[in-house]
Amino acid sequence: MADYDYDLGIIGGGAAGLTVASGAAQLGAKTLLVEKEAALGGDCLHYGCVPSKTLIKTAHVYHLMKNGPKFGLPAITPPEVDFRQVAARIQSVISVIQKHDSVARFCKLGAQVEFGNPVFTDEHAMQLGGKSISARAWVIATGSSATIPPIAGLATTPYLTNRDIFSLERLPATLIILGCGPISVEMAQAFCRLGSKVTVIQRSDQILSKEDRDMAEIVQQALEEEGVTFLLNTSVVRVADLGNEREVVVKNAAGVTTRLKGEAILVAMGRSPNVAGLGLEKIDVPFDQRGIAVNRSLRTSHRHIYAAGDVIGGYQFTHVAGYEGGVVLSKAIFHLPKKVDYSLVPWCTYTHPGLASIGLNEKRAQKAGIDYTVWSEEFSNNDRGLAEGESVGRIKLLLGRRGKPLGVQILGPQAGELLGEWVAVMNGGMSLSKIASAIHPYPTLGEINKRVVGSIFSKKIFSAPVRKGLKFFFGFRGPACK
Numbered sequence: 301m302a303d304y305d306y307d308l309g310i311i312g313g314g315a316a317g318l319t320v321a322s323g324a325a326q327l328g329a330k331t332l333l334v335e336k337e338a339a340l341g342g343d344c345l346h347y348g349c350v351p352s353k354t355l356i357k358t359a360h361v362y363h364l365m366k367n368g369p370k371f372g373l374p375a376i377t378p379p380e381v382d383f384r385q386v387a388a389r390i391q392s393v394i395s396v397i398q399k400h401d402s403v404a405r406f407c408k409l410g411a412q413v414e415f416g417n418p419v420f421t422d423e424h425a426m427q428l429g430g431k432s433i434s435a436r437a438w439v440i441a442t443g444s445s446a447t448i449p450p451i452a453g454l455a456t457t458p459y460l461t462n463r464d465i466f467s468l469e470r471l472p473a474t475l476i477i478l479g480c481g482p483i484s485v486e487m488a489q490a491f492c493r494l495g496s497k498v499t500v501i502q503r504s505d506q507i508l509s510k511e512d513r514d515m516a517e518i519v520q521q522a523l524e525e526e527g528v529t530f531l532l533n534t535s536v537v538r539v540a541d542l543g544n545e546r547e548v549v550v551k552n553a554a555g556v557t558t559r560l561k562g563e564a565i566l567v568a569m570g571r572s573p574n575v576a577g578l579g580l581e582k583i584d585v586p587f588d589q590r591g592i593a594v595n596r597s598l599r600t601s602h603r604h605i606y607a608a609g610d611v612i613g614g615y616q617f618t619h620v621a622g623y624e625g626g627v628v629l630s631k632a633i634f635h636l637p638k639k640v641d642y643s644l645v646p647w648c649t650y651t652h653p654g655l656a657s658i659g660l661n662e663k664r665a666q667k668a669g670i671d672y673t674v675w676s677e678e679f680s681n682n683d684r685g686l687a688e689g690e691s692v693g694r695i696k697l698l699l700g701r702r703g704k705p706l707g708v709q710i711l712g713p714q715a716g717e718l719l720g721e722w723v724a725v726m727n728g729g730m731s732l733s734k735i736a737s738a739i740h741p742y743p744t745l746g747e748i749n750k751r752v753v754g755s756i757f758s759k760k761i762f763s764a765p766v767r768k769g770l771k772f773f774f775g776f777r778g779p780a781c782k
């Protein structure tokens with residue numbers, strides 16, 4: 301066997317790379333982790349999940365401060381937001397979590413961490429800071445960056461992406477967001493709540509286009525009621541820098557052109573894989589604008605070079621990057637016949653109300669030609685929801701022909717947390733009767749899970765045939781009051 305410097309080399313210290321590095325090192329593989337930034341943690345920690353959820357919480361608190369009367373409290377007008385304070389809180393949360401992703405911790409686990417820009421020189425070796433380093437197997441986990449489409453004028457106009465939005469010096473008075481995926485809607489609501497006037501441009505006719513229309517429309521309505529403006533069926537014609545502000549020229553489906561002016565532009569139009577400069581062309585690892593091509597074992601064109609996380613496209617979530625990291629470990633370290641299975645990937649868009657999902661929604665079921673029935677229950681019937689002032693939203697359960705759950709969407713307060721029960725039920729293949737018969741604490745938002753299942757069973761239990769049978773056996777005499 302050839303003599304390599306390392307058993308496993310990992311490029312990229314984000315969710316995927318860190319999962320592989322910590323697992324491989326703890327299992328005794330001589331492991332190298334290479335990161336191009338000055339710190340480990342990746343987009344999720346520095347420019348993604350952590351800062352966005354911290355910002356969302358701050359914005360929620362400010363929103364509550366302004367909405368006291370809805371809770372029977374006196375009306376107050378809080379002072380304006382100083383975004384430097386908000387950014388400082390974001391940084392303080394990042395720095396606490398950063399300790400879990402420190403070089404010292406990874407060294408203690410047994411992984412060597414190097415910083416720099418590695419370039420493959422052949423399929424087992426790369427050049428890093430003038431050194432040549434080889435490994436028996438490699439994992440490319442370099443993540444993704446905001447896609448910057450070729451919009452006229454964008455290259456010469458200052459704009460923000462997820463790399464800048466959490467460290468602004470001041471709150472923009474007006475913010476124009478291009479694109480309407482999860483980054484856009486989460487930031488639209490947060491900045492609107494903090495006091496920015498927010499306009500979102502979306503070329504299709506629905507926000508959050510991967511979600512079912514009825515659910516996405518409720519999110520849209522909730523955000524509109526708070527002051528966000530959505531321009532749907534609208535494309536961006538060009539942008540320009542006007543000095544103190546930016547201009548965005550848009551065109552709607554009727555061909556009508558409008559000039560919008562804003563202090564800042566946020567580009568949130570999807571993600572592009574971080575593949576530039578790695579020398580992948582040289583070692584014949586194919587990729588396109590969606591990501592590095594891999595098979596279901598996450599192998600690239602070379603059996604010993606794997607890719608995982610955002611850089612392969614697909615489901616671009618931290619928990620999926622972690623899952624894919626686990627699959628790589630099974631293959632590269634244990635040599636098990638493991639393949640990825642994305643049929644039960646959960647996700648949540650953390651607006652208020654949030655929108656969480658697992659399995660099939662109606663759009664995906666229809667696309668796959670799968671028959672289903674829909675069972676739903678509204679948060680307006682949930683006692684805890686009413687007590688919390690959270691009556692907007694619903695749960696939607698899709699059942700297959702034999703009553704098997706195909707998917708669940710929860711739109712409402714704490715949607716991501718409420719989905720946890722369904723993650724267990726669907727992964728465990730549990731029958732729905734288990735949820736229906738389990739005692740859930742009262743009053744909780746989670747009762748909505750039991751209630752939607754209860755509605756399936758109650759239709760069968762409280763039926764004419766059952767009443768007829770009981771009458772036959774026990775002589776029941778029917779309604780006492782008509």
Ligand SMILES: Cc1cc2nc3c(=O)[nH]c(=O)nc-3n(C[C@H](O)[C@H](O)[C@H](O)COP(=O)(O)OP(=O)(O)OC[C@H]3O[C@@H](n4cnc5c(N)ncnc54)[C@H](O)[C@@H]3O)c2cc1C
Nearest residue numbers: 312314315316336342343344348442443609610616617618
């Ligand atoms: C604003 C925002 C909010 C998000 N919110 C959520 C959320 O709430 N929940 C969720 O699940 N997901 C969320 N995501 C998605 C999540 O951040 C990504 O799916 C996740 O970070 C992917 O992990 P990764 O390891 O593939 O990539 P990353 O975390 O980006 O890590 C890749 C690492 O590779 C490094 N790298 C890149 N190129 C090189 C190179 N040439 N050499 C060496 N190192 C390199 C990078 O510096 C980085 O550290 C959000 C994303 C954004 C932008």
Ligand SMILES: NC(=O)c1ccc[n+]([C@@H]2O[C@H](COP(=O)([O-])OP(=O)(O)OC[C@H]3O[C@@H](n4cnc5c(N)ncnc54)[C@H](O)[C@@H]3O)[C@@H](O)[C@H]2O)c1
Nearest residue numbers: 449479480481482483484503568569570616617648649650
């Ligand atoms: N809560 C979460 O889990 C969370 C939060 C934020 C981001 N993320 C992850 O990050 C990924 C990226 O988020 P995103 O919001 O940038 O991407 P996205 O791909 O989900 O949405 C991009 C939006 O931009 C629109 N768009 C793209 N090109 C356009 C163009 N030229 N003109 C007009 N519109 C255009 C698309 O129609 C789409 O609505 C998400 O898919 C998700 O995986 C997750």
